Amino acid sequence: MALNLTRRKFLQTASLAAATAAMSGCFANRATASTPFVKKPFTAPGSFADTTTAVGGVCEMCFWRCQLVGKVRDGKLVKLEGNPKSIDNGVSICARGNGGVKLLYDPDRLKFPMKNVGKRGAPEWKRISWDEALDECATKLKAVIDKYGPHGIAIFPHGSSAKYPMTFFEHVIGTPNNSEASFFQCRGIRDMAYVATLDTAPDENVDMANAKVIFLLGTHLGENIHVSHVKRYLKGLENGAKLVVVDPRFSASAAKAHTWVKIKPGTDTAFLLAMMNHLIKTGKYNKAYVEANGAGFDKFKAGISHATLDWAAKICDIPARQIKEVAELLAANAPNVSIHPGRHVSWYGNDFQRQRSLACLTGLLGAIGVKGGFVKGKGPKVGKSGWPKVNVEHAEAHALHLMAKKHQFSPPGTPTDMIRETAVSGKPYAIKGYVGWGQNPIQTIPDQALTIKMLQQMDFVMVCDVMPTDITMYADILLPESSYLERYDMIKTGTQWDLSGKQEQYITARMPLVSPTAADHERKDSVWIVNELAKRMGYGQHIPVQSELEMTNKILAGANLSVEQLVKEGGIHVQPGVDPYGAVLKVNFFSQEVADAGFPGVPTYIPVPEPPKGFARLVYGRAPVHTFNRSMNNAWLMNEMPENPVWLNDESAKKMGLKDGDRIELVNQDGVKSETSSVVKVTPGIRKDTIYMAHGYGTKNPAMTVGVGKGIDDQSLITAKAVDPETGAHGMRNNFVKFVKNGKVLSIPA
Amino acid sequence: MWHLGRGASFVNDTFQPPPHARLMNQSTSTNLxxxxxFLAQSMRYPSPDWMQADYFSALNTFLVELGWDGEAQTIRRAISEGADWLEPLQVEHTRLFVNAVPCVVAPPYGSVYLSADGMLYGPSAEKAKAFYREQGxxxxxxxxxxxxxxxxxxxLALLAEEGKDQEEELFLQNHFRPWFPHFQARVLQKGRHPFYGVLVxxxxxxxREEM
Known part of the structure; x- marks a missing residue:
């Protein structure tokens, strides 16, 4: 045969017949022999002629869940927009919402079930069938249950599609070991503190649109974008509300503030106590509300009487005059003031007391149920669907915090650190099965080394996700889930964004904007996956619904709606609402319940560790174009903000010889150095004792080809962990850093 | 010697190939x-429902007829070496084309190589789809x-089957070749199993365009 044989020449040779004859015979049994094409007559393409609008989208680039429509051209999602029927976000969506398109078509997405034939942490993946994957997951999880009991399994869920698996493991299998990052590394402390004080979880329910003063403690709206949340805030500012921002950093909100309280981090509770003490001493609080609805006020009054303006000024490193000014501004405008409860509040390990203080301040001003105050919109009722509570007694009997009589104000689930410590120590029992669903604990939980130790000692690690996040490197079996744009999974209800507007309610369901099935992947939704797992594990009889669509319809049926009906109504059902104003809440200024559990019943300032000499405190926050690590592989969003500049005070920078834009690394008090680098942002807008950066950067998994190695992972530097004693949630701002430039460690001047 | 290059039939309208060449042309299309x-199937996930001795025998015959004896031998050796020859191929397929740590080597989609942001379903993908449509x-x-x-x-198989040489040529030139060499280079550079190197x-x- 000639060496320079061309293809046409080859095709002309006589031996071709023999070669191709073998080909046609060799696939006698091939399952995939059919062509992926169908015959279709040609129609000329018009630019947007064939673009259709798919309704019923609910965003999950973050968890505010704006309502979307998808512009679909010929099976391809080309654009996401706010649903014009929305009375919440309206036609607006944020940069991240727009970027959803790029999640859908990210080549790094998980596509098939895979088995790790390498090692945990250094995986070698082999694509396997769903049958093989599910059989293996079921067998291995069942083996853990048989050997160690249901509590031998720990679950780390996040996001709305994780609810179905989470409740399967909690209610049916009966494990209490459920750690939701949204609670234990985020807002659980706030919810539990408000429940203990006002008997209700606050969410972000302050009527900022109609407030005379908006008070933000650490909250940095503008960098933290939730569309209807920000609409309320901006409407309030438009209407002339005064804005008070308490933050060690000149945040986007501080930039709009009437008063910026440049507080020393960790001391917020002292600031709040001093304001309240001042208002009580000067009689400027809302006496009528407190008398009618306050409980334990006298104990509270006595308990905070030490908190003078000067006392707090010294602790907080701010002028006493400013504390007084803010207190009197709030009092003068009470009750129409928004004391924002915050959202991500797992800061210092003394956070329950701070959140209680915020709730007490709200009560002290009587800022409840009135325009501008703490007001909960009255949303519509829908039906229910879920796993039956087959084995919850077992879960309760094995809940680590209940067994240890600790963290009595734990949010639902079990404090993360107790799960992790138990898994590593084997005491009081073994935890040998790990189920991760949409959560990336490598970047959500402090002390990564301990998390990895926990994973390494497991008999079995199963992870289900959309993207190959850092945690997926530790999976034995990795399952690919369809994205929020391709599935049904939740019902979203609410009211019009401006509580003083025309009273309306809405009901919508997340519906797929594009088909979840395609020939190049086998992604599945969580209802299908968990049902298949349940059948294989012997729990088939408890399956509540056969599909995600059935689940959605079942919940909608409670409001006499269906998916079909919602589609007819443009994806969102809107109905007349109820005036939300006028609600009255009892305020537990002193909480007997908290005192009985062995914690301070009167809100108390508990000092946090100080930075060692040469170090500054590392604090972190949100970036407007990212949802922490979740959006790090998004090509559009990474293009907007490819790394997280590290904020450093300008005077400190000068002394350290650092210039704006210098490439640096960080090293913490335990000698842990960042694995990646970022740039310095030199600014007068931050305290000298504080270093700030956006959280979520510095992805380690190279399978995230866009995000890997970009910016610094602050979580890797959070090795000294703090645990909030009341709730068991983490505090993540008690770590301290120095800069490293060209291998040289630079101390930060005091 | 009569040489049937791609496009020969429309280079010169007046040209009439001799009868035996026309026959050859027809059977060539079918064979192509x-x-x-065969190539498409070879790039699908290695699964025992199609990847069996018959398949390798066909591939071997094909390579030998092409004069690619070295390649044929390499594959024969790789496949007959271990008792479990399938799993290494599956792992390699997953690593090259699905997901991997450090990262998927060569996503088998054109727009990953052709669009600025390297995403799936980029403009070039839509153009390929439009071309499919134009061809019915x-x-x-x-x-x-x-x-x-x-x-x-x-x-391409469908076009060849319908004898649409010109369209086949256009598709190769405008849609397939602009990205395939980039994909091929990644597989050749990062591949660990000889199979996919030979296949690409x-x-x-x-x-390839013939000179």
Whole structure:
């Protein structure tokens, strides 16, 4: 045969017949022999002629869940927009919402079930069938249950599609070991503190649109974008509300503030106590509300009487005059003031007391149920669907915090650190099965080394996700889930964004904007996956619904709606609402319940560790174009903000010889150095004792080809962990850093 | 000597190939379709329902007839070496084309190589789809990514089968070749198993512009 044989020449040779004859015979049994094409007559393409609008989208680039429509051209999602029927976000969506398109078509997405034939942490993946994957997951999880009991399994869920698996493991299998990052590394402390004080979880329910003063403690709206949340805030500012921002950093909100309280981090509770003490001493609080609805006020009054303006000024490193000014501004405008409860509040390990203080301040001003105050919109009722509570007694009997009589104000689930410590120590029992669903604990939980130790000692690690996040490197079996744009999974209800507007309610369901099935992947939704797992594990009889669509319809049926009906109504059902104003809440200024559990019943300032000499405190926050690590592989969003500049005070920078834009690394008090680098942002807008950066950067998994190695992972530097004693949630701002430039460690001047 | 290059039939309108060449032309198309399909199938996930002795025997015959004896031998050796020859191929397929740590080596989609942001379903994918349409075909799955390697090869098979040499040429030139060499280079550079290196070279051979 000639060496320079061309293809046409080859095709002309006589031996071709023999070669191709073998080909046609060799696939006698091939399952995939059919062509992926169908015959279709040609129609000329018009630019947007064939673009259709798919309704019923609910965003999950973050968890505010704006309502979307998808512009679909010929099976391809080309654009996401706010649903014009929305009375919440309206036609607006944020940069991240727009970027959803790029999640859908990210080549790094998980596509098939895979088995790790390498090692945990250094995986070698082999694509396997769903049958093989599910059989293996079921067998291995069942083996853990048989050997160690249901509590031998720990679950780390996040996001709305994780609810179905989470409740399967909690209610049916009966494990209490459920750690939701949204609670234990985020807002659980706030919810539990408000429940203990006002008997209700606050969410972000302050009527900022109609407030005379908006008070933000650490909250940095503008960098933290939730569309209807920000609409309320901006409407309030438009209407002339005064804005008070308490933050060690000149945040986007501080930039709009009437008063910026440049507080020393960790001391917020002292600031709040001093304001309240001042208002009580000067009689400027809302006496009528407190008398009618306050409980334990006298104990509270006595308990905070030490908190003078000067006392707090010294602790907080701010002028006493400013504390007084803010207190009197709030009092003068009470009750129409928004004391924002915050959202991500797992800061210092003394956070329950701070959140209680915020709730007490709200009560002290009587800022409840009135325009501008703490007001909960009255949303519509829908039906229910879920796993039956087959084995919850077992879960309760094995809940680590209940067994240890600790963290009595734990949010639902079990404090993360107790799960992790138990898994590593084997005491009081073994935890040998790990189920991760949409959560990336490598970047959500402090002390990564301990998390990895926990994973390494497991008999079995199963992870289900959309993207190959850092945690997926530790999976034995990795399952690919369809994205929020391709599935049904939740019902979203609410009211019009401006509580003083025309009273309306809405009901919508997340519906797929594009088909979840395609020939190049086998992604599945969580209802299908968990049902298949349940059948294989012997729990088939408890399956509540056969599909995600059935689940959605079942919940909608409670409001006499269906998916079909919602589609007819443009994806969102809107109905007349109820005036939300006028609600009255009892305020537990002193909480007997908290005192009985062995914690301070009167809100108390508990000092946090100080930075060692040469170090500054590392604090972190949100970036407007990212949802922490979740959006790090998004090509559009990474293009907007490819790394997280590290904020450093300008005077400190000068002394350290650092210039704006210098490439640096960080090293913490335990000698842990960042694995990646970022740039310095030199600014007068931050305290000298504080270093700030956006959280979520510095992805380690190279399978995230866009995000890997970009910016610094602050979580890797959070090795000294703090645990909030009341709730068991983490505090993540008690770590301290120095800069490293060209291998040289630079101390930060005091 | 009569040489049938791609496009020969429309280079010169007046040219009439001799009768035996026309016959050859027809059977060539059929055979080429068979080859494209064979190549497409070869790039699918290695599963025992199609990847068996018959398959390797066909591949071997094909390579030997092409004069690629070295390649044929390499594959024979790799496959007959271990008792479990399938799993290494599956792991390699997953690593090259699905997901991997450090990262998926060569996503088998055109727009990953052609669009600025390296995403799936980029403009070039839509153009490929439009071309399918113009030729009277559509993808069976509503959300199928049009420029997946196996789709493009299957589509070339359909064109070859219908004797649409000109369209085949256009598709190769405008849609397939702009990205395939980039994909091929990654597989050749990062591949660990000889199978896929040989396969991408085979695909290259049957789709390359002839001088």
């Amino acid at each position: 379709a068979e080859i494209y399909r 075909f559509d993808l069976a799955g509503e959300a199928d990514i049009p420029d997946h390697l196996t789709f493009e090869l299957e589509f 070279n085979l695909i290259d051979f049957f789709t």
